[in-house]
Amino acid sequence: MKSVHSILLAILLSASPTIANASIAVVQSLARGDGVVVKNNSSERLSCSVSYRGESWSDYFELTPGAEWDDPYESDRVFFYCQRPVEQRVYRVVSANRYIFLREEDGEIRLYNIAAQ
Secondary structure, eight states, rough: OOOOOHHHHHHHHSSSSHHHHHHHHHHHHHHHHHHOOOOOOSSSEEEEEEEEEEOOOOOEEEEEETOOEOTTTTSSEEEEEEOBBOSOOOEEEEEEEEEEEEOOTSSOOEEEEEEEE
16 A cells, blocks of 8 residues: 555656656655645745734744744644745645645746645
8 A cells, every 4th residue: 555655756757747746755754754844945035924813913034945944832723924935925834744845937926735644
């Protein structure tokens, strides 16, 4: 029987080349059991903020290329927002899931949920 990680890798490799290539390191991280929630797989320094349970937003923090952010509170309602070049929207992230930022062909960076724990 195939492991969940090998099945996930097969799905990602059949997806767009951008997602597949950028996701290999994240799949390896998942195999180690890391508690990563959000990883910046773009080549840009991102300026982001978080809100827990829809309350006040944190100060902006830098998420450098390859950097990972995890939810220290394991909250079920975490909202993530980054300034441009990230797509201008509020993302809801759940700590039991894994997310990556990727630059698309249109130049915008978007957040993708790639795996549930």
